[in-house]
Amino acid sequence: MTLRAELTVPEDVITPGEALTAHLRVWNESRIVDAYQLWLVGPPAYWPDAEPDLGQLPVYPGNHEKINIPLSLPRDSELTPGPLTFAIRVASVEDPAAVAVPEADIQVGEFHDATIEADRARVGGALWSSNLVLVENTGNATATVRLRVAPEAKDAPLAVSLRRSRLVLKPGEQARVALMTRVRTPMFTGTAANWPIVIHLEQEHAEGASASFTHRQRPLVPKPVLKGLIMAVTALVAFAVLWFSPVGGKKPKVAAESAKGPTQMEAVQQEQKKEEDAKKKEEEQAEQKAEQEKKDQKDAGALKKQQLNKSIAVTSRPGGKLEDSYTVPKGYRLAVKSLNLSGSGPGVLFVTVAGNQLSSQDAASAKDVTVPETLSPKEDQKVTLRVQCQPPQSGGPSPSPGPSTSGQPGTLTTCEGTVVLVGELIPLKGPNAVEIKPPS
Structure with a gap:
């Protein structure tokens, strides 16, 4: 049985950040009531506001049905201007071999920021x-x-x-x-x-x-230096006044040299020099202590490196999630060391880091993913794992004879996946920050 479907989108240029509506028409050219499972394929399936599983569309024999698919283009610098091709996978529930994949192009416009x-x-x-x-x-x-x-x-x-x-x-x-x-x-x-x-x-x-x-x-002469100069000049003036002032009505006589060593003038100068050296040393020690305390306070409040071992799991079973992600916390970037991927079932696992799709593998034969050193997601960026299960080909339960009006998706074979994210959270700023090495 052949399957006919048509996908159309507006011809207008859509600027990232705006929304549009795609129109899908499906014809039932068989003699029985049939329902069609709809899947969104291509870049829109990974956008934050899009749902890859569009549910089922029932169509009576000899008729066609139309469904509107709302899409919102993300305002992202990676969304380049020009035509963006996507498709809708339409599969018959009654005849799994009847599949159609109509395509359409979204005209993406430019935006400046x-x-x-x-x-x-x-x-x-x-x-x-x-x-x-x-x-x-x-x-x-x-x-x-x-x-x-x-x-x-x-x-x-x-x-x-x-x-x-x-x-x-x-x-x-x-x-x-x-x-x-x-x-x-x-x-x-x-x-x-x-x-x-x-x-x-x-x-x-x-x-x-x-x-x-x-x-x-800052001033050219800081306050501590100015204060020291004033004290030194004051001490020098006081010493000069004391030295040249009369003592007991007579001028003090300066001994030429005693038998024990230096003269009286030399002894006074040496004592004054010792006092000035001791005072200068105390001021230097006080400044060093203040700088060390300021540095210790800054380091105590700074963000520190953290080791990360995070498990992200997805499953198509009831109550499970088809997509799970880990968001890098505020003030950090993530240096990914390894992504250990495993899965099961007839589906495809997609691994995305900071908006870049790194891998798409069959769930049953998933292997570990290598992450380039230069790809280091920053704060609020995500490491995402998504599972896309394929509809059952044969052996599934028989659908009801009439069209389904519940809007629930069809029965899927269970598929699941797990990725173990191992890395290190590194602060973006502060004494513990580390620059990203450029590629050799």
Whole structure:
């Protein structure tokens, strides 16, 4: 028995993030009432809002039925502009050998978007400072962006410059731009001042974005050094007054040299030098202690590395899930060491990491999956395992003689899969962060 089905979609260009409705028509050219199992095939089956199993469609003999399939395109830079082909697998319940797979093309449009962020929220210096601007093209088309930077306050004594002000980025590409802040009016002494600096990102086909950081202008002579200088000058003046003042109505006489060693003047100078050295050493120890305490507090609050051993399981049995995933927690990226895959039943297991499909294997002969070192999912990205069971070919229970109106999917042979995710959670920022090594 032949099976005829037709799939159509709107001819308009659909921008990622928008929705569309596909139309499927199925003709029953047999002499009996039949129902048809519908499966979504292709990229839309893996989109977050799509369901691969579309259920059953009953059709009377000599008639045809129409079903509307709503789809929502994800706003993702990996969804390239142009035609995107997908299909619907239509299989007869009465005759499993009767299968049709009509195809259609979605015209995917372009969208432009970009993000900007300062590498450090706060920098400081008496004469100058430097920082990095992180720019990422989150759209699906090549973008040309321009950067402008200036202090937030018009009276700020700063001059800020960018190494590059114009960038051309491919979809998903990131760039780092060096930024230099120069102090035009230094402070000799006094209290440090904070100056906010704003970076603006401009695009031709999309709204702009902005980021900011703070430059802390420090004085040329810090307070501890100034205090030490004042104390040293005061001590020197007091010593001079005491030395040259008359004692008992007579001027003190300076001994040329005693038989025991240095003169009176040399002894006083040595004693004064010892006091100054001891005081300087105490100040240095106090500064080192304060810096160590500040570092210990920062390290105590920073995120730490964590070992991960997570099992993800899927099954087509009642009460089971056809898809399961693990989401990378906030502030971390996942360095995947191994994906140990196993399964059973007449189905296909799909493994996706950060939106990239790494493997599609038969459940009964599933093997471990190798993950490239450069593919390291970040916070809120997922490692997903999905099972797609094939409908039974023969030997299944006999369907009811009339059309089904319950909308429930047909009976499927049980298939299941498990992946053991082994890796390490590494902080994105802080002292425990580790850069991703580029491919050799």
